[in-house]
Amino acid sequence: MKYELVKRQLESLGSSTDDKTGLFAGLTHIVNKGHPEWEGRDLVIRFLDKFKLFDEVEQSLLLSLVRTVGLFPYITEHVDQVSAADRLAYEVHRVQGVEKGMVFHRLQAHVFHLLMQGRNVVLSASTSVGKSLVIDAVLAQGKFRKVVVIVPTIALIDETRRRLVRRFRESCNVITHPSQEAQASVTNVYLLTQERVLQRDDLDDVDFFVIDEFYKLDLASDSEEKNRSVDLSLAFHRLANLGAQFYLLGPHIHNIQGLDKYEYNFIPSNFSTVAVDVTHYNLRTRGDERKEKLLELCQQITTPTLIYCQSPASANRVAQFLIDEGDFPALEATREISAWIAENYHPAWNVAKAISLGIGIHHGGVPRAIQQYFVKLFNERSIRYIICTSTMIEGVNTSAENVIIYDRRINKNTFDFFTFKNISGRAGRMNQYFIGKVFMLEEPPEEKSLTVDYPIGLQDSASPMGLLMKLEPEYLTDQSKQRLEAAYATPQLSTSTLIENRHIPIDRQVEVADRILREKILGRELLTWKGNPEQKQLEYLCTLIYDHLPHKLQEYGIHSGLQLAWHINALRAQKNFQAYLQQAIDEDISDRTPSESIGQRLKLIRNVISYRLPRDIMALSKIQADVFRRVNVEPGDFGFFAEQLENLFHDPLLTALDEYGVPVQISSKFKSAILPADGLTQLLANLRAWAPKIASSPLSSFEKQIVKWAVEEI
Known part of the structure; x- marks a missing residue:
């Protein structure tokens, strides 16, 4: 029997009394044939979905095929x-030291044994593989005593940290x-983005590192200015050249080029x-066809569902449509x-209105701690829907049965x-x-294979200067x-200034230096400050950024350096954040809704x-220092x-606590206690020491719940 025929007959299987002899004969034939292997495995999973429809003998046969x-x-x-043979194979795949009762599937066991043999592994497999x-x-x-795990987003740092702390707290x-440092008595796991890897000076003795979503090494994966891909490549280069063993993992990659050195x-x-x-x-x-189909699907589907949109603006429109x-x-x-x-x-x-109806919204405009809480509600099945963009698709684990792909783009570009x-x-x-369901509303993209290019190993005339500047001569x-x-x-x-500012094109840095020299008297008055700038100094700084840096x-309604300075001052005042958001609504002359203006x-x-x-301000700081020292100023x-700006004028440690799921609005209420x-x-x-006193704190019941959740995962 053919795969499609068995699949169709299985789908129509209605009760435990139906004759299933032919079905199992077809399944056994496809599994034992083994070419292509995915067909047999896929059918076994579909049979497991109907496990209760089979009698004891059929279930025993199916479980044997699960082993196969x-x-x-x-x-x-x-x-x-x-059977005893199946039980023995099962026991061989047990995972030691993680959680009781865990077992590997075949691919996990293969990768694990390679790593334990000291091999470097690059694994490309689907998200569901674990x-x-x-x-x-x-x-x-x-x-390994010192390990680095590199993930692409802060959301993944939080998710992975919670998992590791839960399993390896001691x-x-x-x-x-x-601000955190290694401890000599335990295994130290540095869980970082690529930017944070490059900022640390205590990673010279790392013996094992992991890169999650390794396809982001490829410059083509970075739609902005290639800076994140460059940083990831440099992070890999730094750790791999220490001799550290590596494990790179990601989905659906057919080839990787440029790693010939390893x-x-x-x-x-x-x-x-x-x-x-x-x-x-x-x-x-x-037109309205996609909206109508989305609404129809949401009315039919009763299990957890992700709704993918191309951008925050699209997610906002979809959310408002579902609300209305x-x-x-x-x-x-x-x-x-x-x-x-x-x-x-x-x-x-409308993030507030949507969540009241059981719809979470997850994109770059939603504060980090709120994103985390929405994912928690979703995985606990307290809410049924999350409208998301690529910020969630890239690695955040959810318990979703369904995915509705509303847009077939990322921002304005058609996705591949x-x-x-x-x-x-x-x-x-x-x-x-057992069976995930995907609903693709638009026409699907053409099927193509993907090759990841490691840019350090494939240098050419288009290689970013910011990448080359940080390489040792022998690698150029x-x-x-x-x-x-x-x-x-x-x-x-x-040269040192150009290298330190490698994220900014050299011609832009030179533009700034030339302007400072031309306006030396003005610059001496407005650029030689330390600490916090006065108003004119801030305005001049923002004007240089607006006029010269990419x-x-x-896109945010800022059309001058003076407007940029206004936003900084509004946040620095910290008097009424709602008033700051209200101003966005009041002064938006586009056709955006109030919610879109806030977002x-x-x-x-x-x-x-x-x-x-x-980062731009620090780049200007280095440029002005270089220029003025040359003229003895x-x-x-x-x-x-x-x-201060990076932390939005809050205590940096309270900002760090935001990554643990506690928003600054909450932590500020009990900051004197911590x-x-x-x-x-x-x-x-x-x-942790203050947590037992939370019941008598002035926090609301929701805020207490947030803090308790964070403390449980520390």
Whole structure:
């Protein structure tokens, strides 16, 4: 029998009394044939979904086929029913030292044994495979004492930290913040983004490192200015050149190029622990067809569902449509979080209204701690929907049975087949939903293979200068050396300044230096400050940033340096955050809704003011220092102000606590009980010590719940 025929007959199987002899004969034939292997494994998963329809003999046969296709975790619930041979194979796949009762499937066991043999491994497999369990199993063996795990987002830092702390609270010291240090008595696990790896100076003795979502090494994966891909490549280069063993993991990669210097096992696998059904609707991008189909699906689907949108703006429109037309009842379970968001941000922000109806929103404009709480509610099935963008698709684990792909774009660019597979891979969950369901509203992308290029090993005339500047001479090609020599010939700035500011194009740095020299008298008055700038100094600083550094401030309604300075001052005042958001509504002359105006401003805070802008200010600090020292003028130092801006003028440790799921609005209410603290480790200890007193604190019941949740995971 053919795969499709068995699949169709299985789908129509209605009761335990139906004759299933032919079905099992077809399944056994396809599994034993083994070519292609995925067909047999996929059918076994689909049969498991109907396990209760089979009699005892049929169940025994199915469990034996589960062993044949290597899906040992699915045996756990039925381990007493299997044969002695199947039981022996199952026991061989047990995971030691992580959690009681855990077993590897075949691919996990293969990767784990390679790593324990000291091999470097590059694994490409679907999201459902459970690649992170291998990391935990390696840590449990105690072979490595200093480990770095590089993840692409802060959300993944939080998720991974919670998992590691839960499993290795006593044996591992998990480090996520610059103020935290290694402890000699335990395994130290540095859980960092690539930027944080490059900022640390205590990683020279790392013996094992992991890169999650390794496809982001490829410059083509970075849609902005290639800076994150460059930083990830440099982080890999730094750790791999120490001789540290590596494990790179990601989805749906067919080849990797540029790693010829290293010995590694590349494992491209289509192994999956769930089956996925994709329904294509091929609806038009314009018009109301997609909205109508989305509403129809939401009314039919009763299990956890992700709704993918191309951007925060699209997510906002979809959320508003479901709020207005979905007829969703208000949920008691989310009433308090809805009221808290309305009070602490703005009542017009539809994130508050949506969550009251059981719809979470997850994108770059939603504050980090709120994102985390929405995912928690979703995984606990307190809410049924999350409307999300790529910020959630890239690695955050959820218990979703369904994925509705509303847009087939990321921002304004049509996504490729790799991204389609990555999004689809979020449907289904091992031991929860055997069959994930994907609903593709628009026409799907053309199927193509993906090759990841490691840019350090594939240098050419287009290699980013910011990458080449940080490489040792022995790793540079002759062409790259010539390009650097020409770049460093600029007389306005020293080589060290250009390298320190490698995220900014050299020509832009030279522009700033030339302007400072032209306006030397003005610059001496307005750029040689230290600490906090006065108003004219801030305005001049922001004007230099706006006029000369690459940015997209116009997208946020900022069209001058003076406007940028206004936003900084509004946040620095810290008097009425709601008034700041209300101003976004009052002065928005576009056709955006109030909620969209609020979302845009929150995105400005997160992506620009607390992330990009501090780096730009430090770049200008280095440039002005270089220029003024050459003319014997005492330069300024903008370091303190840049740090203040990065933390939105809050205590840096309270900002760090936000990554643990406690928003600054909450931690500020009890900061006197946990501050001062000498670094994040002490702050967390202070928080644990204060937690028993939370019942008598002035926090609301929701705020107490948030703090208790954070403390449980510390």
